[in-house]
Amino acid sequence: MDIRFEEAEARFEGRTVLHPLTLSLSERRIGIIGLNGSGKTTFARMINGLVTPSAGHVVVNGFDTVKHGEKVRAESGFIFQNPQNQIILPILKEDIALGLKSRKLSRQQSDAAVDAVLDRFGISHLATRRAHELSGGELQLAALASVLVTEPDILIMDEPTNQLDLKNRELVRRTIEGLGENIIVISHDLELVEDFDRMLLFHEGRLAADGPPADTIRRYRELAR
């Protein structure tokens, strides 16, 4: 994984949401924390190219997010805060197959890829279920499957344990621990990211701390007081 922010800035309607930022990310597991409205989601969306920089550049695995949006999205999968919005088609296996449409696979190849990813997350029994019938934890796993079926190099997750009860939170946490991909996780659930390789703290649209999780969390607690 090679993500570079080069004086990248995000402005919306004249307001600066993320001040010019220069940094490189290459660690396998990176946590992002910060108060609500601190700019962390904007930062994560810039990696996937969902938000393009108002100034500067964001380069993901060698691809500029403005010039090569499609390639950037193939490199980086994004799990949204609300998995309901991630699942586009109501039947789970249809939705997962939808992500493969642009790859022009045969029906057999597509079905095999869908079966493999459902099996990977232990949710094969949910293949023909409707998304609105799934529990919060199952929905998160479904969202994960829908993104990882395209085999991105980087997985970005925006508050994956948000709105989950304790049981589902544990299920999602164990799943994230078992992921082999490069992952970037935005979370208010500090336990989820405390053993990550690196942690970024955003505050009022600026990078307020960047380093080992223990130090960053300490700084976060100071800011939150």
Place this chain on the structure above:
Amino acid sequence: MKTLYVEGDSLLHRLPPRAKLLGLAAAGIALFFFRSIPPLALAALLCAAIYASLGIGLRHSFARLRPIFLTIAVVALFTLLVGSTEEAATVLLRLTSLMLLAAAVTAATGIGDFIDEITLAARPLERIGLVKAADIGLSIGLVIRFVPEILDRYRAIKDAHYARGLKPRILTLAVPLIILTLKNADEIAAAIDARGIRTQK
């Protein structure tokens, strides 16, 4: 999110999606060639039988079809006011037949199949550079997928009115419904982009 698709093993479920869509299109055209009541009444009965063969059940069928049927009733009533009883009955039977057949095809065909068939049908237009076939298929699939979602949202807004002791009015229902639907559409569009579903050639 809910779906208009109903699982089942009826004859209509087993038919290939293309045959169902072509059949629906042909029936839609054919219905406009009949101008007298007996053949239209027969067509309505036939379509009702096809819909009944899906085994959806009366209560669920009523809930699914009521909004469209109310619209048809308004159109028929208006025709009665400006035309004859026979013209009103013709409109009522023709549109009811179409509604039942279209609802049956929608209930017996998965959205993925819809997207595939419509994308394939739009390929000739793509070849002459008019459209992107995949976008047309995805758009129509999303319309079908959004219908129950918007109805759910409408009910939730109506319930919120009752919970606050307010009488639901068209304006106070429509404004939040439109805002929420547009907001949700933005999020779905972001998810489509993030997952690379819509290719940009």
